[in-house]
Amino acid sequence: MTSLKGGCLCGRIRYRLSGVPHTVTHCHCSSCRKASGAAFVSWFTVALQELTWLDEAPARYASSPGVERGFCPHCGTTLSYQHVQWPGEIDLTAGSLDEPGRLTPTTHCWWSEHIDWVEELDSLPHYPGWLPDEAKRRQD
Numbered sequence: 001m002t003s004l005k006g007g008c009l010c011g012r013i014r015y016r017l018s019g020v021p022h023t024v025t026h027c028h029c030s031s032c033r034k035a036s037g038a039a040f041v042s043w044f045t046v047a048l049q050e051l052t053w054l055d056e057a058p059a060r061y062a063s064s065p066g067v068e069r070g071f072c073p074h075c076g077t078t079l080s081y082q083h084v085q086w087p088g089e090i091d092l093t094a095g096s097l098d099e100p101g102r103l104t105p106t107t108h109c110w111w112s113e114h115i116d117w118v119e120e121l122d123s124l125p126h127y128p129g130w131l132p133d134e135a136k137r138r139q140d
């Protein structure tokens, strides 16, 4: 596997991995939801020593005791998660990879906190780009 690279939306925070991620999962906990603004967050885990922040390191926010979430202070992209319980590891957002398709999530975690409609995602109409006007609906 050639090394995985990624970064934030504005490009000021970039990273490179020297190792192979060992866990790829969709997290449905309410903290990930609030931190990202997304329905759930897809994460992968690597050894801390296999991660290099290439320029700037992320800003950090202690979202709960023992937890630090890293994000770009310029554009807001959610990038990392570290827990004191696993000091040698860091989770990174799969969506921040330049080639996110190279990793395949194999599990859902914190399913006890998932939003009900997440179960229906595959059954919804799929459009290749912007929604056409006829697909825009008010919620009554």
Ligand SMILES: [Zn+2]
Pocket: 008, 009, 010, 011, 012, 013, 072, 073, 074, 075, 076, 077
């Ligand atoms: Zn940024």
Ligand SMILES: [Zn+2]
Pocket: 027, 028, 029, 030, 031, 032, 033, 110
């Ligand atoms: Zn989570």
